[in-house]
Amino acid sequence: MTGASAGSDPEPLLFDAEFLRRLERLEWVARRALRGLPRGERRTARRGRGLEFDDFRRYQPGDDFRYIDWNIFSRLDRLVVKLYTSEEDMTLHLAVDCSASMDFGEPSKFDYARRLAAALGFIGLHHLDRVVVTTFADAHRAGPPALVGRRQLTTLLDFLSALRCAGSTRFDASLRELAASGRGARLVVVISDFSVDRGLEEGLDALRHRGHDVVAMQVLSEEEIAPPLDGALELVDAESGEVLRATVDARLRALYQERLDEALRALEAWCLRSGVEYLRTSTAIAFEDLVLKYLRQSAHLR
Amino acid sequence: MMQLAEPLGLAALAALPVIVILYSLRPRRRRVRLASTALWGEALRERQRGLGLQKLLRNLSLLALLLFALALALALADPGWVTRTVETGDTVLILDVSASMQAKEGAGTRFDAAKREALRRIQALAGDSRMLLVSSGRRPRLLSSFESDRQTLQDALSGVSATDEAGRPRDALTLASSLLRNRERGRIVFISDAAFDEAPELAGAGVEFHVVGSPGPNVAITGFDLRREPGSGDRFQILLAIRNYGADALVVPARVQLDERAIFEEEVPLSPGGRRTLVVPFAGNASGRASAHLDHDDHLAADNRAFAVLGVDEALRVALYSEGNFYLESALAALPNVLVTPRQVAGPGLAQDARVQDFVVLDRVDAPELPPGSYLLVDTLPPGLPFAESGPPLSHPRLEGQADDPLVGGLDLSALRIDSARRTAIPPESGSLTPLLWSKRAPLALTLAADDVRLVYLGFDLTQSNFPLQAAFPLFVQRSAEWLRGPEPRHSPTQIPAGMPWPIRVPLSQRELIMRAPDGAGDVYEVKGGELLFDETSSAGIYRYARQDPFGESHRFFAVTLADETESDLAPRALPPPSASATARESRTARSVAALWPWLATAALLLLALEWWLGGHAAREGPRTRAGAA
Known part of the structure; x- marks a missing residue:
């Protein structure tokens, strides 16, 4: 097995005619799948001042008197405030991992991530959402200004095509910078292999604490899930450059699988506890299937 | 000491740098780029857990190759290990087994140390050399023949133990010297505690002495006996001699028992190096088993006890078949402590008498065939004997010869006159018959010593001769009685x-x-x-x-x-140095060389197998390094 070459050259035909046909088909399929949803309507998860009643809660000092339900007070002699949800235009923020570890696998995890970002962006633009795309590796890097409307698809694809993999992942710092950028709550989709030793939880927490809805999409290659390694090897870490001398055999492969399963279970469990939507995929799965099937099942698109 | 039979084999060591160069040119590991090696690192650590030597294994392949070349080069040089310089030729190893060898020495005894030394010498025996083991006690004993097989010698050695005997090393050395006589290469090794007084006499014997043991305090019974007081029937005396060989004054409890009865107990004070002799009278029945004991803990326990048996003299029982013979009856009665039972006719009761009496006298009676027993036949010739009458009686036979025999030797029979004697003939090749007195034509007296019959025969009538009047007659009767009764003494020694x-x-x-x-x-x-x-x-x-x-x-x-003063003195005596001839003989030495090349060749093969295994299967994993340094 060989990984993609480090700092690979841009792939000019990443979004070729075939991809665009599949994207069009995705548009047609997505339109049917999202039928019934009013355009521009995205229900925020934030409660408070809005138009649609959502729930009651006990009055707390500092609450606006205007939201006290006086009928309940007259009947039960208890101060209760009414909560509402607001409806606002959604900002879809696509954060793509451009670290060196993404440049691995056949097909490359990075290509898969870019196609996935293009597909999600396409859907967002199709529904007149604001689409923001940025990248991160050792630092957060801003992309083009917020895109709105289908006409911005070309800008999105050009930006994604021009991306390169380089550097190591500093998840904590990069996502903190991302969280601090821009205004208002967003749906932040982090597309990465999450191949980091530390800082992952802190980075995702930084996004959550800013009020964003966070979706963690983990992209793994088949070579990582079932590595076809055997014999005396020097294993080179794509990000750190460290070399590990190992004679790989069935026993070592089994141990690796155990460690990988443990890591994936731990990440999934942490996301579940933290209210972060988690989705794991392999580069062997067609990205449009992932978008339609998995995203709808996970209700990321409503 | 190491030696090399083929030093040129070491030229193979030149292969070592070649191996290092070739090893450095070996194909490197295939390099694989991964997104992350973090999980692989954890998996490797999991596999290597508990294997602290894994770090050392990284270059084990090269190390195995180098060791293989080294072992091969050494094997080609045919090295040998000179295990020991040992004596060739024949060795007589004398092991002292006298009582003093039971003395304490460290955690064991002197004899234990001596056996260890003997075992060491057996194991160092050169391949073509032989050894003979002799134990030296009161008498020397051969423990083995000349053997070159170490196991046989070890087996012979394992069966020997220290005795209570007083040693006589000179006898053992004499035996050893005779065994080595006419042997050009041979030596005598004497392993002993040198606790004997014959040391100066051993000078020049050409013996290598190996002395075990060191001086130690000892108290011993050096004399013990019981005797009847002269002229007394029931009064006895105990003789008990005790000696202190130590440098400190002691008070030693001593006691004497007769059977299980204590007849003497006393605390005996002893000055440094001093001795005490006690004579203790006592009255009563003194027959039985006597023992003396010193209740004292010292280096040698064997000499803290002594034994004696005090018996009652038994009467000599004699049955006399005779019609009456004053001379014979008088001579028998003159024997000490004799009990004579007169009989008249030699009939059926003869067999009973032959069993219960010490001997039977048949004097001029008609006797049947003799049952097993001891007899003095006087002018009586029963049937069934290996000699018989061969003709008419001899008239006035003259004494022509007299045997130099315990029965008649030294007796003055020159005046012996016999009127008539039986004519008997001794068949040829009759080894059990011994003529005592003889005339020209027939024996006059003889002895028969067969398996079941022992007899003294007088071929003439005492009353028809002047023999009873001779001074030799009572002596002859006494000697005959002792011979017929056998060698067991009437007055047994007590010990x-x-x-x-x-x-x-x-x-x-x-x-x-x-x-x-x-x-x-x-x-x-x-x-x-x-x-x-x-x-x-x-x-x-x-x-x-x-x-x-x-x-x-x-x-x-x-x-x-035991009761032996020399043996109880545990101090080793000065021994003579080996003589010049012995030294010259000992200089003939040979080296025992153990070949090492089979071991080295085996090691080389094992190392080669290890390298092959490492190259194909074994883990050669290590910690992370930077790519540039890999």
């Missing part, structure tokens, strides 16, 4: 030194004898002719055996004791 043979006489009908040693162990011994010379008296104590007399079985005892 014998350990290692000395003890003569035992039992009735002729007794074919075997069960001897019980002091430790209670019994052994069966075959008895021939009613006699047994028992020589297994190495242990001090009371020995017991059963005598099967016709009138019943009776137990007999005899005592074996």
Whole structure:
């Protein structure tokens, strides 16, 4: 097995005619799948001042008197405030991992991530959402200004095509910078292999604490899930450059699988506890299937 | 010491740098780029957990190759290990087994140390050399023949133990010298504590002495006996001699027992190096087994006890078949402690008398064929004997010859006159018959010593001769009585030194004898002719055996004791240095070289197999390094 070459050259035909046909088909399929949803309507998860009643809660000092339900007070002699949800235009923020570890696998995890970002962006633009795309590796890097409307698809694809993999992942710092950028709550989709030793939880927490809805999409290659390694090897870490001398055999492969399963279970469990939507995929799965099937099942698109 | 038979083989060491160069040119590991090696690192650590030597294994392949080349080069050089310079030729190894070798020495005894030294010398025996083992006690004993097989010698050595005997090293050395006579290469090694007084006499014997043991305090019984007071029937005396060989004054509890009865107990003060001799009278029945003990803990326990047996003299029982013979009756009555039973006719009762009496006298009677027993035949010739009458009686035979025999040797029979004598003939090749007196034509007196019959024959009537009037007659009768009764003394000694043979006489009908040693162990011994010379008296104590007399079985005892001043003195004596001839003989040495190349060749093969295994399968994993350094 060989990984993609480090700092690979841009792939000019990443979004070729075939991809665009599949994207069009995705548009047609997505339109049917999202039928019934009013355009521009995205229900925020934030409660408070809005138009649609959502729930009651006990009055707390500092609450606006205007939201006290006086009928309940007259009947039960208890101060209760009414909560509402607001409806606002959604900002879809696509954060793509451009670290060196993404440049691995056949097909490359990075290509898969870019196609996935293009597909999600396409859907967002199709529904007149604001689409923001940025990248991160050792630092957060801003992309083009917020895109709105289908006409911005070309800008999105050009930006994604021009991306390169380089550097190591500093998840904590990069996502903190991302969280601090821009205004208002967003749906932040982090597309990465999450191949980091530390800082992952802190980075995702930084996004959550800013009020964003966070979706963690983990992209793994088949070579990582079932590595076809055997014999005396020097294993080179794509990000750190460290070399590990190992004679790989069935026993070592089994141990690796155990460690990988443990890591994936731990990440999934942490996301579940933290209210972060988690989705794991392999580069062997067609990205449009992932978008339609998995995203709808996970209700990321409503 | 190492030696190389083929030093040129070391030229193979030139392969070492070649191996290093070739190893450096070996194909490197295939390099694989991964997104992350973090999980692989954890998996490797999991696999390597508990294998602290994994770090060392990284370059084990090269190390194995280098060691392989080194072992191969050494094997080609045919190295040998000179294990020891040992004496060639024949060696007589004498092991002292005398009582002093039982003395404490460290955690064991002197004898333990001596056996270890003997074992060491056996194991160092060169391949073409031989060794013979001799034990030295009161008498030397051969423990083996000249052997080159170490296992045989070790087996012979394992069966020997220290005895209670007083040592006589000179006898052992004499034996050893005779065994090495006419051998150009041979030597004598004597492993001993040198606790004997013959050391100066051993000078020039050409012996290599190996001395074990160091001086130590000791208190010993050096003399013990019981005796009847002269002229007294029931008064006895105990003799007890004690000596302190230490440098400190002591008070030692001493006691004497007769059977299980204590007859003497006393605290005996002893000055440094001093001795005490106690003579203690006591009255009463003094027959039985006596023992003396010192209740004192010192270096040698064997000499803290002594033994004696005080017996009651038994009467000599004689049956006299005669119509009356004043001279003979007088001569028999003159024997000490004799009990003569007169008989008239030699009939059926003869067999009974032959069993129960010490001997039977047949004087001029008609006797049937003799049953087993001892007889004095006077002018009587029963049938069934290996000699018989061969003609008419001899008239006035003249004494022509007299045997130099214990019975008639030294007797003055020059005046012997005989009126008439039986004419008998001794068949040729009759080894059991011994003529005592003879005339020209026939023997006048003879002895027969057969398996079941022992007799003294006088071929003439005493009353028809002047023999009873001779001074030699009572002596002849006494000697005949002693000979017929056998060698067992009438007045037994109360004890014998350990290692000395003890003569035992039992009735002729007794074919075997069960001897019980002091430790209670019994052994069966075959008895021939009613006699047994028992020589297994190495242990001090009371020995017991059963005598099967016709009138019943009776137990007999005899005592074996150490009680030897020389043996109890544990201080090693000065020994003479080896003589020049012995030194010259010892200089003939040979080296025992153990070939090492088979081991090295085996090691080389194993190392090669290890390298092959490492190259194909073994883990060669290590911690992370930077790519640039890999």
